Amino acid sequence: MFKKLLNSVLGGLEEVKDQVSRQVAPPAPASAPRYEPEPEPEAPEVEFDPETLHGTHYSIEEFDAAVEYKVQAWIAQEAAEGTTLGQKDVDNLYFNFRRDVYRAWTGADNDQMIQWELANSMLHRGTATSGFTKDDPESPLLQPIHGLSLKDYAAITLKISQGVDVGAICQAMGIEPAIWEECNVLWCKRMQEDASFTVQTLFGQYFSEGVSHPKLAALQAGGASAGNANLERLRSDRYFYEELCGARQAAYEYGLDGAQWILENFAISLGDFQAVAMEHLTLQNQNWNSEEMTRYMDYQQEKQKEYAAKFAAEQGGNIADDVTF
Numbered sequence: 001m002f003k004k005l006l007n008s009v010l011g012g013l014e015e016v017k018d019q020v021s022r023q024v025a026p027p028a029p030a031s032a033p034r035y036e037p038e039p040e041p042e043a044p045e046v047e048f049d050p051e052t053l054h055g056t057h058y059s060i061e062e063f064d065a066a067v068e069y070k071v072q073a074w075i076a077q078e079a080a081e082g083t084t085l086g087q088k089d090v091d092n093l094y095f096n097f098r099r100d101v102y103r104a105w106t107g108a109d110n111d112q113m114i115q116w117e118l119a120n121s122m123l124h125r126g127t128a129t130s131g132f133t134k135d136d137p138e139s140p141l142l143q144p145i146h147g148l149s150l151k152d153y154a155a156i157t158l159k160i161s162q163g164v165d166v167g168a169i170c171q172a173m174g175i176e177p178a179i180w181e182e183c184n185v186l187w188c189k190r191m192q193e194d195a196s197f198t199v200q201t202l203f204g205q206y207f208s209e210g211v212s213h214p215k216l217a218a219l220q221a222g223g224a225s226a227g228n229a230n231l232e233r234l235r236s237d238r239y240f241y242e243e244l245c246g247a248r249q250a251a252y253e254y255g256l257d258g259a260q261w262i263l264e265n266f267a268i269s270l271g272d273f274q275a276v277a278m279e280h281l282t283l284q285n286q287n288w289n290s291e292e293m294t295r296y297m298d299y300q301q302e303k304q305k306e307y308a309a310k311f312a313a314e315q316g317g318n319i320a321d322d323v324t325f
Helices: 002-021 060-080 087-106 110-119 121-125 150-161 166-173 177-193 198-212 229-236 238-253 258-266 270-286 290-314
Strands: none
Touching: 060 087, 087 110, 087 121, 110 121, 110 270, 110 290, 150 166, 150 177, 150 198, 150 270, 166 177, 177 198, 198 270, 229 238, 229 270, 238 258, 238 270, 238 290, 258 270
């Protein structure tokens, strides 16, 4: 159950990230200008708000108004030509004109623009993004269940995934096992009901911090990887992390349990691995670098091929190796 939950969390966040970073081409402009754009602020040396990543030389209201003007002008021109745009088309207009205005007003490069989109994904797209999502104490979806906050729930999930006894965890938290079982069901239900991914995103962030939960930090499973050199390297060496991601994927493709293979060969539990994955994802979002990400992706694919060859050899080769065309 926990393996499915953890993979779902990371998969969901990756999907959100991919949707935000995807380059969506704007509708092709007509040969003649459709409207006269408003003058745009000059920004020779731009300072950025550390939270919104907008330029400080304009207000968000001014930015939104400029985008709205461009969108409505385009819609009006389409209507004058007898074309009614669907909601998807309108959404694409907002998406692309936000990019146009942001780059024109700030001089941002592509990586800066994508990071700005991630920082404002809730406002613009209604979806949360790891590294830019904060706990809202007023949100009904984030209220504690039977006294267990989302931080508590994430820390408990991490400890269970590390192999810590549930009874010991419940005792440390001061709850009965039956309460935990109900909380587990209800927190999962909230994640499923939350179309904004806020609960799921915060769960992932808190999961990576679960090792330091004040009531659970001292609990360790037999043979736990606390202090394991491989685990520390997984955190500090991104290439090592990408290598094990490639190895895990290759293992699954060859019918092996990738998480178990990493546990047996590197003494890193599924929970610890996913916690580090969340750390890397959060830092990646907060410091978006397309060139660096491409380099990591290429390295992971290279390692996946190497481990695939290793697993194939251990299994006597691939079925198609002896087939000649």
